[in-house]
Amino acid sequence: MLVGSGLRIGLQAIVFVILARVLGATGFGSFAAILALCTLLAPFVELGAYSLVVRDIARGTAVSRAVGDALLVAALTTPLAFGALLLLLLLILPGAPWAVGLALGGAAFVGARLATVFRAVCVACGRPKLIAVMEAGQGAVQLAGVAILYRMNGTVSMWAVLYFGQSLIVGACCLAWLIVRWGRPRCEWGMLRERLRDGVHFAVALSAQSAYGDLDKTVLARVSSFEAVGVYAAAQRVVNVGFVPVTALLGAIYPKFFSAGERGIGHARAVALKLAMPIVAYSIVAGAVLWLFADPIAQLLGGGFGETAGALRGMTPLLLVQSLAYPFADALTGSGNQKVRSAVQVGTLALSLGLNIALDPHFGWRGAVTSGFISQAVALGTFAWGAPRLIGSRVSKG
Secondary structure: HHHHHHHHHHHHHHHHHHHHHHHHHHHHHHHHHHHHHHHHHHHHOOOOOOHHHHHHHHHHHHHHHHHHHHHHHHHHHHHHHHHHHHHHHHHHHOOOOHHHHHHHHHHHHHHHHHHHHHHHHHHOOOOHHHHHHHHHHHHHHHHHHHEEEEHHHHHHHHHHHHHHHHHHHHHHHHHHHHHEEEEEEOOOHHHHHHHHHHHHHHHHHHHHHHHHHHHHHHHHHHOOOOHHHHHOOOOHHHHHHHOOHHHHHHHHHHHHHHHHHHOHHHHHHHHHHHHHHHHHHHHHHHHHHHHOOOOHHHHHOOOOOOHHHHHHHHHHHHHHHHHHHHHHHHHHHOOHHHHHHHHHHHHHHHHHHHHHHHHHHHOOOEEEEHHHHHHHHHHHHHHHHHHHHHHHHHHHOO
């Protein structure tokens, strides 16, 4: 999974640099702000498809059935997501072009969701090599898309169409492979209500999690400028590269949290504790590397991104805080405490939103960086210590 993510991120790094140079800070900022809204809504299309597919297959459900149930839910929720996206664009970003929003929505609600189901099946069935192939293919398709944009000196609207097309190509290939390997997806309508109920908890948690990194861009676009969003989003993209080894590791062992969690929160938390020291050591090294190379990275992006170096250095502590929070959050999910995880993430999101509203109008991207660190630190403390103690006290009283 590390190899696959590395290949994709390597290719996307090239895409990112070219895209920043073609669109500039303002154009890149507008693209990032609209995509952030789509990312916020995407979990409510997926409704926990990744975790539920992994869980179902790990417990003996046929792959074709697990895939079919996930696709049924997505088919029902996608039209609602498009309606919600148009409403949010009207209320939050009234000047944003609707065509760009719809194109990016198609990428987030359709293509990316098919790829998510593919990843879940590969993880549950112990086939991470296939994820590596898909990740490399996704990066290659994006590189081809940005090459077309560069050749034609395109606009944000053109990139939105290309972005949707490449996402749909990857998603269709993923679905075709699943059908060839495990047969046509099948679903059971009688399980829809239960699936929706379980999925809502996952959707709330995933939306809150993605909102940590996306809602601040939307707030910045509303109270500051697209240029500030471009600087902040560029730094965030670079920091996200640092998370790749951590997410690859956690993705590979994700089913273990469910296996250990069947014996209680303590066993699932033990898995997280085993990962803590390696994650801390890696995060410190990766953060130091990003700090040292912040200036060359900003220069590579071209004009308009000069302040990206400062934003990047301000975000490096997030590598440690956020990376350490992931395994403890997965321990809650694996032990059947997804409701607790969702509540923590919604509370942290509310804190982040309040801080962004208070700080961003006065400090721009610096306010967004500060808000992100404070909210993630609170999340880490709650996932690692607060929530397990609360669950343990409830079990003792029971």
